[in-house]
Amino acid sequence: MKVLEVRSVTKSYSHHKALDDVSLSVPEGEIFGLLGPNGAGKTSLIRIINQITMPDQGDILFKGNYLSNDHIKSIGYLPEERGLYKKMKVGEQALYLAQLKGLSTVEAKTALKEWFQKFDIEPWWDKTVEDLSKGMAQKVQFITTVLHRPKLLIFDEPFSGFDPINANIIKDEIIKLKEKGTSIIFSTHRMESVEELCDHIALIDKSKKILDGPIQQIKENFKQQIYTVDFSSSNLDFLNALPEPFKLINKNNHQAYIQILNQTPASDLIRFLLDKSDIKAFEEKIPTINEIFIRTVQENES
């Protein structure tokens, strides 16, 4: 089941094309990483999904229906450029934003009380936002985003402005939301959190989608048969003259990266190495999302 389908969306601004025939589908109940360099078109796509702007061409489907005003209540959005009314009281403001999403006053109040208790920030209710620190304001902002229990949440750099402890609290909440069945689109430049949270990613560069799929599958596809080998001795000179199809990528002290250039099984490599030296550890090197990101974007540039 797809919660969101983006079909051949194109969007141009006066001086450039922000999105060029982009298609995506976000599986229900998963965390979907939307990645891409700055200016690739991520924000444009997110704004279209939030109905802030309209696509020039293409359609967006929410649970199989064309996106309309009725879906505003089902979507929660935490933009990268975010803020609150500085002079408005925290509680009043959260209530206002929830009501704009379509919650009734009573519903909004109950839900807010719960969240304020959960984050232990009840004393902030009557403070104005300008009296809060940046991290505190971000917490309030997070609450206002998820308060109306949307089916689809869109987080653009949700951890920016949080210290590691609070970032962790937020991360845990995001995971809890996912466990409750919320689908999440997660846009960030912090690849370690993509690695940690996402089930599925799509990579946008220069207004086109250049990569898309479940994270495990992508990693599988990007494997280059490179193995990390830890030796017990530091005399690794024999590695400089490896026979075909083995190739030394890098070595230092006790460790080396060796690539197999054809379909030769890894056991052949182990056997060969054992003849020369003692092995402490042998492991296939799985590419990180960071490496995949950089490689794909660089290939796309050239």
Add this chain to the structure above:
Amino acid sequence: MNKILLIIKREYLSRVRKKSFIIMTILGPVLMAGLILAPILLMDSSDEEKKEIWVCDENNLFEPQFEDIDGTDYQFFKNDLVEVKERFNTSDGYALVHIPKFENESIDVLESSVKVYVRKPMSFSNQNQISNNIESVIESIKLKEEGLTRDIIDRTRSNVNLNTIILGESGSEKTGSTEVSMGISMFGGFLIYIFIFLYGAMVMRGVMEEKTSRIVEIIISSVKPIQLMMGKIIGIALVGFTQFALWVSLTFLISSLATALLVSPADLNPVDMANGSEMLIQEAEMNHGGLASVFEQLESINITFLLVMFLFYFIGGYLMYGSLFAAVGSAVDSETDSQQFMLPITIPLIFSFIALQTILENPDSSLAFWCSIIPFTSPIVMMGRLPFDPPFWEIVLSMLLLIVGFIFTSWLAGRIYRVGILMYGQKVNYKTLWKWIKQS
């Protein structure tokens, strides 16, 4: 629709609860009441410090004619000037007037030979008073030479008040008053002008606040940009009405209270009070031919009609300009950047206010016609023309065009707004604005 109401409510409450709003609302009437009361208070306070003016009159002609009014006290000396001057130097007199002897020459010589010695520059009103006094003495002397007395002159004076009667097409007659009409026109036009500026700027700042605090993106993921913009404009209009209503009622309350307290007979010297009120009445008589007739003429103008029209142009003009102010606020990142876009908004406003003064002189001129038809100037100019009974079709046309006008500016502003509020750190000029308007 429900969401627009939410926005209006927030915009309204957040402003009405502000300290600055409460302070302005209280301070406004105090200032207004002050303006009304100032003349009364001034009249009261001026006699506290009487100015002693010494007159060295070598002809011994002027003493009986100089009146001690407006806090002056004339002291006459017949001694030699040198001697009087010496005494004046050690006294605390305010000024020393020296009227030299004219002996064999004509009295006209005094026109240029009177000298005033002062320690510090003299006030304009005192100067006037002294020269008026001398002039009237000279006049009396001359009249006597010609064989006339002041009584005769006073009796021959007359003061004509024109009773304007406007002939209706059906032959009806109606008393009209140019002065009262002009007063109402100017006041109405001025109020609209001030309201548009004050609250238009408030709309602009509100939009800029949302843009710079970056909350706008969150809000427009819940509501349409045009809803946010209109909600803000309407909310602020209600703030304006509230403030206006409070000002009017508080001003009335404070000034009537203060008048009752300050102008009580116990506080004031009865003679001064008689003087003061006499002067007021005299002034009123000079201008309008009696207070009673002012009220009579006020009645001749259809107050309900004017009030309804005032509200219409008040709201229409504000909506028209308010959306433009919103568009400017959305396009810029800071107040300093807004200057370049403010000019085209302020120019028609200031122009219509200036044009209003000329139009009042000639309310049926073609300038008056065009300015009261074109929606950019009509809220102020038509308001000014209304007391002069412009043709009915002109009023209808002007109203219709104003409605069309504000729908057009809201549409235009909405197109700029929806793009502008999401643009950060971009250099915006008129070309970019035009691109935004065209952008689908």
